[in-house]
Amino acid sequence: MRELRPEPLTRDAFAPYGDVVESGQAAEEMNADSFERFDDLCRVEAHEGRIAISIARCRVATTLPHRIEMVERHPHGSQAFIPRTPCRMLVVVAAAGAAVDAAGLRAFVSNGEQGINYHRGTWHMPLIAFDAGQEFLIVDRVGDSPNCDIQPLAEPVMLLEPVTG
Amino acid sequence: MRELRPEPLTRDAFAPYGDVVESGQAAEEMNADSFERFDDLCRVEAHEGRIAISIARCRVATTLPHRIEMVERHPHGSQAFIPRTPCRMLVVVAAAGAAVDAAGLRAFVSNGEQGINYHRGTWHMPLIAFDAGQEFLIVDRVGDSPNCDIQPLAEPVMLLEPVTG
Numbered sequence A, B: 001m002r003e004l005r006p007e008p009l010t011r012d013a014f015a016p017y018g019d020v021v022e023s024g025q026a027a028e029e030m031n032a033d034s035f036e037r038f039d040d041l042c043r044v045e046a047h048e049g050r051i052a053i054s055i056a057r058c059r060v061a062t063t064l065p066h067r068i069e070m071v072e073r074h075p076h077g078s079q080a081f082i083p084r085t086p087c088r089m090l091v092v093v094a095a096a097g098a099a100v101d102a103a104g105l106r107a108f109v110s111n112g113e114q115g116i117n118y119h120r121g122t123w124h125m126p127l128i129a130f131d132a133g134q135e136f137l138i139v140d141r142v143g144d145s146p147n148c149d150i151q152p153l154a155e156p157v158m159l160l161e162p163v164t165g
Helices: none
Strands: A002-004 A018-021 A028-030 A035-038 A049-057 A066-073 A079-083 A088-095 A106-109 A115-118 A135-142 A149-159 B002-004 B020-021 B028-030 B035-038 B049-060 B066-073 B080-083 B090-094 B106-109 B115-118 B135-142 B148-159
Touching: A018 A079, A035 A088, A066 A088, A115 A135, B020 B080, B028 B066, B066 B090, B115 B135
Parallel strands: A002 A149, B002 B148
Antiparallel strands: A018 A115, A028 A035, A035 B049, A049 A135, A049 B035, A066 A149, A079 A115, A079 A135, A088 A106, B020 B115, B028 B035, B049 B135, B066 B148, B080 B115, B080 B135, B090 B106
């Protein structure tokens, strides 16, 4: 079985798939200097619909290694997941396209503070979390037309512990 | 000087002004039952523009009592603030309208887990936080036309410690 070991999540490495939601970039001032504001961190898209804010709460924690047998994509909009309390996130992605390029799948691990925004059409593993109760803010598209394509992987992928240190 | 003592933030009490972002409502299942999803918690609006995701980080902590001399509103969109790590939020609001009804100003305190979404046009005190470094996720409208009206209060308002217990 193919194995994938997550690499550190950075804006540059993740750019082909989406955005990293983090406060590291150049800031603007806000409210008479009492806040720094890190503006417009994501490409938020909603076609044939509108943007909604939701929360997902983990019921069943995932342990590694984790077997991946399918990926999904949202053809009509972007989808952001941002931890509500700091926690490591693992994501697996492949470039947008009519069919997933399984050979091009990449895995990333966040630094605990980062969130991510999948661009419209990016293939990705459904959300996993390592602790039951962990909550994620979701900013994505809602609408009447279906917005989730699922594609089974011809060869399952085993997601391994990230490299540390 | 007029004084305002914050009341507990609830969805019902805040409904005339905006939405409360919290996970308490009825959930749907997601990702083969491994997550609960609390869907579409806010009325997200962007006229003459688009929705963006940003982060604000507190540089100057506010202490109470806190003197309020102005309020603002965003005529073209909603604006959500959601703490990135749990923290109490204080908000002061008045109903949308051409001019602020200062007699109708109300103050709310969150339970530490909640975020808020101001509806388009709701008058509100600019964001304050009690700890430097505290970060808030912002989901609001960006666009070319101006989107912030400021109105001084004829009589300043003193924001007091919330009632506890």
